[in-house]
Amino acid sequence: MKSIQEIEQEIIEEFEVYDDWMDKYEYIIELGKDLPLIDAQYKTDDKLIKGCQSRVWVHAEKVSDKLVFTADSDAIITKGVIALLIRVLSNQEPKDIATAELSFIKKIGLQEHLSPTRANGLVSMINKLKLYAISNAA
Amino acid sequence: MPQKFDVQSIRKDFPILNETVNGKPLVYFDNGATSQKPQVVLDAINAYYATYNANIHRGVHHLSQVATQAYEDARTLIANYLGATHSHEIIVTKGTTDSINLVAFSFGELLKEGDEIIISAMEHHSNIVPWQMLCQRKGCKLRVVPMNTLGELDLEAYATILSDRTKLVAITHISNALGTINPIKEMIRQAHQVGAKFLVDAAQSVQHMPVNVTELDCDFLALSGHKLFGPTGVGVLYGKEELLNQMPPYQGGGDMIANVTFEQTTYNTLPHKFEAGTPHIAGVICLGKAFEYLQSIDMQGLQRHEQELLEYATAKLQEIDGIQFYGQAQHKASVISFLIEGTHPYDVGTLLDKMGIAVRTGHHCTQPIMDFYQIPGTIRASFAFYNTKEEVDVMIAALNRAVAMLR
Numbered sequence: 001m002k003s004i005q006e007i008e009q010e011i012i013e014e015f016e017v018y019d020d021w022m023d024k025y026e027y028i029i030e031l032g033k034d035l036p037l038i039d040a041q042y043k044t045d046d047k048l049i050k051g052c053q054s055r056v057w058v059h060a061e062k063v064s065d066k067l068v069f070t071a072d073s074d075a076i077i078t079k080g081v082i083a084l085l086i087r088v089l090s091n092q093e094p095k096d097i098a099t100a101e102l103s104f105i106k107k108i109g110l111q112e113h114l115s116p117t118r119a120n121g122l123v124s125m126i127n128k129l130k131l132y133a134i135s136n137a138a
Numbered sequence: 139m140p141q142k143f144d145v146q147s148i149r150k151d152f153p154i155l156n157e158t159v160n161g162k163p164l165v166y167f168d169n170g171a172t173s174q175k176p177q178v179v180l181d182a183i184n185a186y187y188a189t190y191n192a193n194i195h196r197g198v199h200h201l202s203q204v205a206t207q208a209y210e211d212a213r214t215l216i217a218n219y220l221g222a223t224h225s226h227e228i229i230v231t232k233g234t235t236d237s238i239n240l241v242a243f244s245f246g247e248l249l250k251e252g253d254e255i256i257i258s259a260m261e262h263h264s265n266i267v268p269w270q271m272l273c274q275r276k277g278c279k280l281r282v283v284p285m286n287t288l289g290e291l292d293l294e295a296y297a298t299i300l301s302d303r304t305k306l307v308a309i310t311h312i313s314n315a316l317g318t319i320n321p322i323k324e325m326i327r328q329a330h331q332v333g334a335k336f337l338v339d340a341a342q343s344v345q346h347m348p349v350n351v352t353e354l355d356c357d358f359l360a361l362s363g364h365k366l367f368g369p370t371g372v373g374v375l376y377g378k379e380e381l382l383n384q385m386p387p388y389q390g391g392g393d394m395i396a397n398v399t400f401e402q403t404t405y406n407t408l409p410h411k412f413e414a415g416t417p418h419i420a421g422v423i424c425l426g427k428a429f430e431y432l433q434s435i436d437m438q439g440l441q442r443h444e445q446e447l448l449e450y451a452t453a454k455l456q457e458i459d460g461i462q463f464y465g466q467a468q469h470k471a472s473v474i475s476f477l478i479e480g481t482h483p484y485d486v487g488t489l490l491d492k493m494g495i496a497v498r499t500g501h502h503c504t505q506p507i508m509d510f511y512q513i514p515g516t517i518r519a520s521f522a523f524y525n526t527k528e529e530v531d532v533m534i535a536a537l538n539r540a541v542a543m544l545r
Contacts, residue, residue, distance in 0.1 A: 021160055021161075022489075022492060025488070025543070053514075075482035077484065
């Protein structure tokens with residue numbers, strides 16, 4: 001199993017081929033379109049993070065000593081960013097999730113989607129995942 | 139006499155229009171949120187701080203007198219532009235929101251339980267929430283004029299909601315989310331027939347059309363400097379002298395007093411009664427410059443140009459498969475709200491940004507409008523007089539590309 005840092009590095013390398021914004025977003029949109037991210041039974045109001053602009057649903061469960069995340073969004077670009085976050089954070093140990101810096105987001109140029117003012121629900125989603133990880137880390 | 143309207147020469151007045159965003163020439167279509175600033179306003183900011191920065195109304199020294207004069211000259215200029223009878227009817231505020239809060243608090247103090255305030259279904263949150271707070275404080279009732287699906291107010295309903303219980307009507311001149319130009323002159327006349335006062339939210343109108351408070355006969359008018367080519371953090375409340383004199387002060391502090399002892403304080407006269415503390419001196423002077431700049435523009439030409447942009451963009455957008463417009467009133471300002479089937483506004487806004495185009499996405503601080511249409515938000519392109527048809531073409535091409543990527 002790869003570590004969070006190893007997966008982040010993988011993603012950074014994948015994104016290095018894109019020098020044009022539109023190509024980069026084409027790829028993110030593909031990620032958003034491709035992944036069935038959450039079971040329909042979890043797409044409920046209590047799993048909903050209501051951003052000002054896009055909505056995010058997130059579901060977390062513990063499978064043996066790892067945490068497994070699934071999520072979805074009504075906006076495809078948000079969903080594409082979620083796909084990357086899940087690739088990095090899901091199936092990892094709680095203590096690693098809780099301390100993950102997720103610096104790859106900035107390195108691949110997507111930090112604007114994680115700014116608190118962007119109001120797409122992603123910042124709240126990460127906070128929620130980390131809180132869940134902290135409460136399961138003991 | 140203003141020069142004949144020429145968009146290319148106007149664009150030269152706005153240095154930011156030469157900027158690039160994400161490597162593309164900036165196309166700025168978020169004028170409903172804030173406008174760009176002409177060089178004369180930028181120069182005035184610099185000149186104030188570089189050559190005559192001082193606190194006003196108090197100092198006997200030279201700089202204070204120069205600054206005070208410039209500040210009060212700006213007030214007079216704004217009063218003249220808006221057609222106010224007296225310059226002391228122009229109260230300096232932080233912006234439209236602050237102006238409305240001032241009225242809600244201060245005029246609100248004169249209200250009692252059971253009094254009614256009327257707003258409309260298309261108000262910005264800043265013309266809803268202060269009234270809700272007032273209603274909670276004083277036991278007043280908030281009534282809402284409904285609108286139809288085109289985004290036009292239901293004037294028959296308005297006539298039935300108006301009554302002798304109505305103390306104030308607060309309506310937007312132009313809807314920021316839909317672009318609707320409301321028939322406020324007629325609405326003011328009707329409000330006055332039942333003895334109610336009328337506040338015009340002019341945040342979206344002064345930059346698009348001539349606005350004259352005497353001609354409208356409104357009792358209050360609120361506007362923001364930054365939306366009409368002036369600085370942020372400064373705005374205006376116009377109020378009729380008689381009303382402002384009846385109203386208690388909003389905030390206490392320096393400048394708003396005549397005499398202070400620990401036992402009792404007497405208040406200063408208008409406009410100072412409502413301007414506690416050191417105001418945004420540079421902001422007011424530069425807002426004066428912005429009004430002066432607006433005065434130099436051929437207003438008829440400006441209106442014609444913006445209407446052409448509106449019609450051109452609407453026709454071009456219509457060609458996009460699956461487009462739905464929100465706000466199709468007969469009288470509309472240069473604001474277009476829309477959604478494109480199979481795409482989310484957040485995604486479209488993000489991709490347009492990468493192509494250098496600034497539009498607004500979301501609920502535009504008008505959640506009740508979005509609830510009315512049962513949508514989470516829209517994409518909004520709002521034009522100013524410095525925008526061009528060529529820029530509209532750039533947006534259309536970018537939208538087509540974005541839609542192809544997203545569907």
